Amino acid sequence: MKKTLIAVCALALGGMSLSACGSERDSAEDGSITMGFAQVGAESGWRTANTTSIQESAKEAGIDLKFSDAQQKQENQIKSIRSYIQQKVDVIAFSPVVETGWDAVLQEAKRAKIPVVLTDRAVDTEDTSLYVTFIGSDFVEEGEKAGQWLVDNADTSDVDKDGAINVVELQGTTGSAPAIDRKKGFENVISSESNIKITASQTGDFTRDGGKQVMEAFLQSNPKIDVVYAHNDDMGLGALEAIKAAGKKPGTDIKIITVDAVKDGMTALAAGEINFIVECSPLLGPQLMDVAEKVVAGEEVPERIVTEETTFTPEQAKEALPDRKY
Ligand code: GZL
Ligand code: ZN
Numbered sequence: 001m002k003k004t005l006i007a008v009c010a011l012a013l014g015g016m017s018l019s020a021c022g023s024e025r026d027s028a029e030d031g032s033i034t035m036g037f038a039q040v041g042a043e044s045g046w047r048t049a050n051t052t053s054i055q056e057s058a059k060e061a062g063i064d065l066k067f068s069d070a071q072q073k074q075e076n077q078i079k080s081i082r083s084y085i086q087q088k089v090d091v092i093a094f095s096p097v098v099e100t101g102w103d104a105v106l107q108e109a110k111r112a113k114i115p116v117v118l119t120d121r122a123v124d125t126e127d128t129s130l131y132v133t134f135i136g137s138d139f140v141e142e143g144e145k146a147g148q149w150l151v152d153n154a155d156t157s158d159v160d161k162d163g164a165i166n167v168v169e170l171q172g173t174t175g176s177a178p179a180i181d182r183k184k185g186f187e188n189v190i191s192s193e194s195n196i197k198i199t200a201s202q203t204g205d206f207t208r209d210g211g212k213q214v215m216e217a218f219l220q221s222n223p224k225i226d227v228v229y230a231h232n233d234d235m236g237l238g239a240l241e242a243i244k245a246a247g248k249k250p251g252t253d254i255k256i257i258t259v260d261a262v263k264d265g266m267t268a269l270a271a272g273e274i275n276f277i278v279e280c281s282p283l284l285g286p287q288l289m290d291v292a293e294k295v296v297a298g299e300e301v302p303e304r305i306v307t308e309e310t311t312f313t314p315e316q317a318k319e320a321l322p323d324r325k326y
Contacts, residue, residue, distance in 0.1 A: 033296050034064040036084025038094035040121075041072040043173075043206050044234040045262035049326035050095070050120060050282035057285030063292060072097055072173065072205070078105045085112045091292045095120035095136075098175035106130035115295045119284045121177040128303070132295050135287050135305040139178045142278045143185020145311050146229060146257045149276045151193055154227075165226045168218045169201035170211050170239060172231035178280075179203065182231045182259060199225075204235040211235025215242035230258045233265025233277065240273055251275055261312055263324055269317040277317070279309040282326060 035058065042048055051067075058065035066084060070076035074097050084092050085108055092114055096102055102123045109116050110130060118134040154165050167190070172179035183201070190196040200218050204210030211230060218225060219242060228243075230236035236258035240250040250256055251273040258265055261279040268274045287305055294301050312320060 032062050032064055033091065033292060034066065034087075034089045035292055036066045036080070036087065036089040036092045037068070038077045038080035038084070038092070039067065039069050040077070040095050040097045041069055043072055044208075044232055044260070045264055045326070046232060046234070046260045046280065046282045047206075049262060050284060052326070053283045053285035054119075054288060055285070057289045061289035061293065063289055070097065074098055074101055078102075081105050081109065085109055085114060088112070089114060090296050091115050091117060093117040093119055093288055093292065096123045096177070097121070097173065099124035099177050099180065100175065103127065103130065117288060117291055117295065119288050120282075124177075133291055133301050133303050133305060135284055135291060135307070137178075137280050137307050137309060139181030139280075140185040140188070142178075142259050142280055142309075143182040143187075144189050145185075145278045146182070146259060146276070147186040147189030149257060149278075149311070150196060150227060150229075150255075151189060153276070154196065163195055165196045166199045166222065166224050167196060167227045167229055168215075168222060168225050169198050170214055170228065170230040170235040171201060171203040172206045172235075174203045174205075176206075178259075179231055186229055198229075204230070204238065206232050206234060208234040208238040211238030212242050213238075215239035216245075219243070219246045225254050227255045227257065230256065232280075233258045233260040233262050233268075233274075236274055237264055237268060240268060261309075262326055263321075266312065266317045266321050266324060269312060269314050270321055272314050275314070277312045279311060281307045281309045283307075 037054060039051055068080035077094060077097060081092055092109055103125055106116060116131040118131050120136045122134050200222055202214045204214045228239050230239055236256050243250040243254050248254055256274045257276045258274055259278045259280050261277045265277055269277050291301050
């Protein structure tokens with residue numbers, strides 16, 4: 001089948017390097033855009049909602065989407081990006097499972113004159129010409145919102161005999177932007193409260209099973225736990241199971257704060273088994289496709305696109321649940 005080659009001519013704008021004039025590239029027959037997307041995995045409810053948003057938005061935009069699931073392994077994401085470069089896609093997008101180790105493969109994409117868009121998670125690189133924009137949440141902000149709720153809402157029932165509020169933390173994937181920054185934001189706020197202490201902190205890798213196993217260990221080794229701060233709903237839901245199995249009431253004996261606001265988390269919140277959720281929107285598909293069209297057309301796009309998100313109490317969850325998309 002004869003493929004029409006179209007010369008994608010885009011100007012190099014400002015500090016952003018786009019495909020240089022005259023570079024030719026295979027595109028789908030009708031000249032539509034071909035996108036290669038390297039997804040993290042399917043580790044959480046958030047991730048599957050994010051995948052759905054990307055796949056549905058590509059269909060609506062008429063963008064030919066090549067999609068891969070890396071099972072949360074960086075080497076698999078790098079392999080996918082390399083294969084997209086070989087296939088000469090028009091644009092590559094991905095959610096970097098961890099912040100570092102991307103410069104080599106992103107240099108290869110740059111040499112191949114294929115623009116790269118980051119979604120959801122950021123990379124830690126000096127060379128910001130390696131990607132065109134980063135569409136995603138401010139994870140430090142999310143951690144700050146979680147910490148602020150605790151500061152504003154910890155009541156005497158949470159305080160143990162020596163006046164301390166003991167927090168155990170379930171961290172996301174080690175080395176990932178959300179895990180690093182949600183920890184940072186939370187500590188930014190509670191560090192000014194001498195009575196709030198993080199007494200244990202360990203990764204549950206953003207999975208429900210991971211959260212459950214780590215919480216079981218915390219319950220064994222920590223005499224008094226007042227609050228769980230979980231970097232996502234799935235680990236919070238796992239912790240909730242472990243708390244119940246230990247004969248305690250989640251949301252009452254031990255308060256739970258999580259991030260994401262996916263349906264299962266919001267359901268537990270509405271039931272009072274989780275106390276507060278900071279929303280992190282997975283619905284990045286529409287913005288990604290809009291940016292891809294602009295980038296391939298050589299239009300300028302902002303270097304940073306922050307997603308809008310809010311927070312939920314049990315009351316607000318009850319109201320929001322009926323029309324939640326994920
Ligand atoms: C956040 C995203 C995180 C979610 C988790 O944008 O990277 O990864 O909070 C998901 O649920 O696994
Ligand atoms: Zn902030």
